[in-house]
Amino acid sequence: MSDVQHPEYQACIDACNACAAACDNCSTACLQEDDVKMMARCIALDMDCAAICRMAAAYMARGSDFAVQLCRLCATVCSACADECGKHRMDHCQACAQACRRCAEACIAMDSAA
Amino acid sequence: MSDVQHPEYQACIDACNACAAACDNCSTACLQEDDVKMMARCIALDMDCAAICRMAAAYMARGSDFAVQLCRLCATVCSACADECGKHRMDHCQACAQACRRCAEACIAMDSAA
Amino acid sequence: MSDVQHPEYQACIDACNACAAACDNCSTACLQEDDVKMMARCIALDMDCAAICRMAAAYMARGSDFAVQLCRLCATVCSACADECGKHRMDHCQACAQACRRCAEACIAMDSAA
């Protein structure tokens, strides 16, 4: 029997980790594109999003009193990143947009359940 | 077709994320034990380990030039945390020790493959 | 002449860095107290607070679109940590409480100025 503090957080932790990796992958791939300038906002949002997703995962894993509030802001950042990445047709951007949307949904679900 | 930068890093990224969550869960559970003092070194190592695992995941996901070097240090921290957690019979410590050992192995494999 | 993106953020970045270090110092010192159990909530809040302060510093230094929103949540976490640390008479807790209060004020000032 597991004694994980908050098993109900696991799906959101997984979504946050997947989103962070997708954002990191996307920013690196964006920096290798021919037209990097066009990807500037995407790269900046990828950085914001990867950072807050990893911190949200940490807050949830520790069962922090502020996990839900952080997830709320994480959903906002993920949505902004999804909107920007969604504008670009490259696989790394499309994969990132999808991971961001899933993470935003998981974070919003955390908030609704709280 | 995916355009993930380094698909060969994925297993180690997953091990790092699992280890970070296990460490965070363990530190919170340790703080709820009756004898917290006995768990002090465990908590401190959990903090170190969770932090470096998440940073290693980020370096790998971005395909950083320093991913392998960071994984080498991550393996050292994970091993120290596994040794300490392994001394305590609680489920959260045993689960953490196991996640730390798996992560150390995955990080060492990264280094060997580099 | 400097080309720092947001010179008006510098005071808050400094307060965040000082608070993060005070929280980290406090958690380590708490783990060395005779009665660690009494310090459990302090340690947990120190972890939350150090993490969000460093991320707020990063968001500000990058001029993130979400810097102000993150500072707002950072102020909430800092205030909670200040309240808890303020209950304990040890130097490390008192110093941490003071750093947390200063950081909360700096973060709130960011929000007011936005």
Add this chain to the structure above:
Amino acid sequence: MSDVQHPEYQACIDACNACAAACDNCSTACLQEDDVKMMARCIALDMDCAAICRMAAAYMARGSDFAVQLCRLCATVCSACADECGKHRMDHCQACAQACRRCAEACIAMDSAA
């Protein structure tokens, strides 16, 4: 009288925080340059460097057993970032290169003193 755990770490913590902010400022400024493509490696190293500097500051502030080993790797990353930023004449790159060199020196000094 302060009860900071490791007052001898303070100069290096300060150098790490200054370097992290300089790297973050540089990456954002690089993304606003006309020729972003030329700055791609600079941006990637800025990200690596900011992240490890903040984690090194955290390890030092907590008096981690691994603070010195992390500082050693931090010095390597800082030196690589300084070399790349030093190639570009923009103020943000020159300021970042200088902060990276100072941080590398402070991290190496930590290692020598250990």
